[in-house]
Amino acid sequence: MKLWSWLSIAEIRKRRSDLARCRTTEHNTLHFSLFLSLSLSLHLPLPLPLPLPLPLPLPLPLPLPPSLVDPRGARHLLTSQHSLPGIPVALKQTIDLRTSMDGKYKEIAEELFSRSLAERDMLSAPYEFPEDSPIEQLEERQQRLQRQISQDQSQAFMDLYPKEMEREGEKEYQRVSISGEEKCGVPFTDLLDAAKCVVKALFIREKYIGLSMQSFCRTTYMCNLQLHIYTKCCIKTAQMYLDQTVHPPVSATHPYENQDPACMPPDIGYGCKMVNGVVHIYTKKDSMDTSTELELPYPDLSEYIADMNVMTALIINGPVKSFCYRRLQYLSSKFQMHILLNEMKELAAQKKVPHRDFYNIRKVDTHIHASSCMNQKHLLRFIKRAMKKYPGEIVHVERGKGQTLMEVFQTMNLTAFDLSVDTLDMHADRNTFHRFDKFNAKYNPIGESILREIFIKTDNHLEGKYFGHIIKEVMADLEESKYQNVELRLSIYGRQRDEWDKLAQWAVKHQVYSNNVRWLLQVPRLFDVYHTKKQLSNFQELLENIFMPLFEVTIDPTNHRELHLFLQHVVGFDSVDDESKPEHHCFNMESPLPANWTEEDNPPYAYYLYYMYANMTVLNHLRRQRGFNTLVLRPHCGEAGPIHHLVSGFMLSENISHGLLLRKAPVLQYLYYLAQIGIAMSPLSNNSLFLSYHRNPLPEYLSRGLMVSLSTDDPLQFHFTKEPLMEEYSIAAQVWKLSSCDMCELARNSVLMSGFSHKVKSYWLGPHYIKEGQEGNDIRRTNVPDIRVAYRYETMCEELNLITQAIRTDELEAITEEEGNLCMGPV
Template sequence: MNQKHLLRFIKRTLRQNANEIVTVKNGVPVTLKTVFEDMKLDAYDLNVDILDVHADRNTFHRFDRFNAKYNPVGESGLREVFLKTDNYMNGTYFANIIKEVIADLAENKYTYLEPRISIYCKNKNEWSKLATWALHNDGHSPHLRWLVQVPRLYDIYRIKKLLKNFQEFLSNLFDPLFEVSINPTANPDLHKFLTQLIGFDSVDDESKPENPNLTETMKPPQEWDDEENPPYTYYLYYMYANMSVLNKLRKEQGLNTFVFRPHCGEAGPAYHLNAGFLLSQNISHGLMLRKTPAQQYLYYLSQIFIAMSPLSNNSLFLRYHRNPMPDYFARGLPVTLSTDDPLQFHFTREPLMEEYSIAAQAWKLSQCDMCELARNSVLQSGFPHEMKQYWLGQDYMQEGPAGNDITRTNVPNVRVAFRYDTLLDELDMLFHAHED
């Protein structure tokens, strides 16, 4: 949702449910009205400025301030009440907001959503609670598929003695999934929720300092009991390894499988992109590819999709005019435009339209360019095969112009043929270079 949507929802809830108990402090039930009275606020006083959830110039290169913006009115208590699935009210308010977003999607008709929802890996019950929240609150829609994001916060949990080693972190993430894949009746809610889940994301501030030296003698997860956080590539490898086994199991069981789509190359060192290249189906952001032409060429040759969010990057790591998206697009990398945290970076009820309209104006994109970006977004999405056939044509999986139905995509065959022939020429040049 955007900030005005959240503001309207909070004000309406405060007027209609003021006496509802929303949390417990020191063993004493606390109503929503009391929460706001403690902050010396009422529904009439609230406005967008006081809510203060929109990114500004102070968040640039400050990931801590970016995270703090998720606290409405700067109060973590309000984040707990309105934006969490696991709270005193079992995430009722957050579910109601999601339902309103789903209603907007149905009304808009042509916008589809892949929202991230967090599994923190503190314990194994998180999956069950999340599935129960999603199903009991009717959090499904033809316009929506979930992605689970896993924050790289092992070091914080270890310092707080919540985990003994990194293997516990991985076990909390994957053990419930293996169990329900083998025996769906063990947790019917989780089994149903996983049919609406398309994959996993790995998130955090990539610019955090870390030890980049991965060696053969590095501790395995069961022995990693340090308070130091494992490197980015360590996280990605063990998530990928577990996902590979899980996907093979689920495929044998006739169940849906998952993709790995991490935040990669938004900031930090370029070797993060090596891990993304080797381990992920596609990535988000990929800004650091602009500094490493060889890596950029590998991503092009492999046609790894990159979901880019220039408005988000503009507030966090890279000013809009320096964003490499138009360069990637011109060179033939399969990029697409995506929103990232509409609550913080967008103003209207159609945040994806903001991304496309601003990109078209700033980079002078043609209608053909816009349609190609939209086609790329459908191709890289996690929506079902039948839905992609409906939007792109029956033969969309074929390469080159044979897979393009211009009546559905509005992308001319000559554009698709140019992309395809150029890629084949590059691959042909590489594979036959030794013959010259």
């Protein structure tokens, strides 16, 4: 005899309501750690070593489990984004992230690239979206209305929200809350599809950022294991009190003085060679072919291309674009409401802070090139002073004959009295708009490349003597201002193997160092130029010239002592060039490997970035094992050109510079917001090159909550005063009517984005700046009110809750349907 079990509809609804209430309560008690719940509900292993949002000292990387090692090559593999460990309390099955685009990513990506090639003559990328887009069909609106009427109006979150705000430590201010079953304004089916795509994209970034030891947004990446390890590290590195001085201690000795080999780390005897564009490390230098290869992970090329196709398909998906566009519009409107309700409270909070205002909070110029870090007047005065002080010094060799500085100017029929700012002609004007070639020519004083070589180059007949003096004068001005800091870009071209050693010798010989300055090394994308001049035979040779010296100095610092000292103050890599140049090649599995790239065409942007990232990843693992500082990738990205540059930046970079094209890509802009990817923006630079000032999206990005900062880019071409960063802030404040709170928030963002050490940031921002929300803010140091920080944190948590709630609701409905089917069957 068969037994039959029947469950009433009321019991099913009650069970579903209990599960939803349990889930909502759990989210609130975790202080809005919304993405934690989703991460624990999937089966994706946390990337090892664990990515931290700061360059903190960590133990050696943990060994990866056997399942993550490729048995064919003993190489670590990246795991799929569809698997995270753990199952949520209310779920008994794996969350399904499949979407309607699965299986079509490659075709969509290739079609999009073909379209960009067909329209490459346009001045900017053709990805504008209309103001009234998207418009749902009438049937969808009726379905949404019917859904709102038929479903239970669950207000658990809104009921608990006021109670949550009453907890100790929460900041009281006027909040804007949205109630209702469907808060995002799109049909639930579109919301579900968009939420899965957004989560999938965040998993892709998490995977690559974790592998390369760069920082991932802590709010988005919250989990119990990471929180435990992270807190443990912070206790060791942030031993300071709230009333401690805001000025970090200054070392009594110069960092470049101690070059004694006995004081440097010893040689570990490893060997290295480049295979298919990526450096491999072996245990023995003399017999690499027979020795064991170290298992230092780097991304698999096929998986990277597959993920690129996924991301490219996501950004042109209709429902995803509709969802992201609406969310961005909502964020803008919500911020305007916040300003209307709380602006006076924010101003009052700033007035209560003694001895702190915008002028004496820390600011970092996160994007500035060393060769143009001075203004025109500064360079002019230095040239005149050099002509009077060193007129007989040989500065240039022409056809085997030396030329003195006076002779160089005599060939131009110029004297020191004749020189003026107008004579130098180095300032950008209306003629440089959309003319990157004319802008590059502005780097030559008086239009003469020989003067550029003499005064603003590190590798010349004088070994960069004049350039070193100019940089030191700029550093002295920064130290005098005390609160302004810069991250200067120096160039490594990749034409010769000894470029790194020459650059380090320049820095050490001329004592070019300041506590207010950190270095980034920029790599111009000029392989086609070098190949045409027969300076390079293939692309792998360029990669070897850039990365092999870094591996050699990491293995044996005693053979490159100056470079070892110099690298301690280098924070990352940059990739620079004119992004508006057309790309004739699509990066896919049919693309030639670097050793086989002998074409006259330049490799595409994604090709450059992948091989820079892959080598940097291996280098970071090796340097972490030796206890050295690691590096990050912070390229120029999204200033012009095709939109897929921003896709590469999203996947591989910790921060980017410019990001103007995000205004035309709502999906990517929303992803950059959720991942809190730093964007160093230079409105005055953009105004002269690609985008007029009033169209610059910086105020829009700031209102929506993107991690943006102000930077100068090239003061020599775009600025007039002795303090170009303050010039940027003053013009932005006047044109866009920024409040004092807005400007202090931009300054705080610049410090968070910068490559300065965790110890230094603890003095500048407060000892607990790594904590979430207002707990990490010290208004006595940042002058940013707790109200603004709390608003940013709560708003982001609500956005994360929206996408996770949609996926959980879908899974809950699937479970309910299964229960309904089971209750009608035999037991």
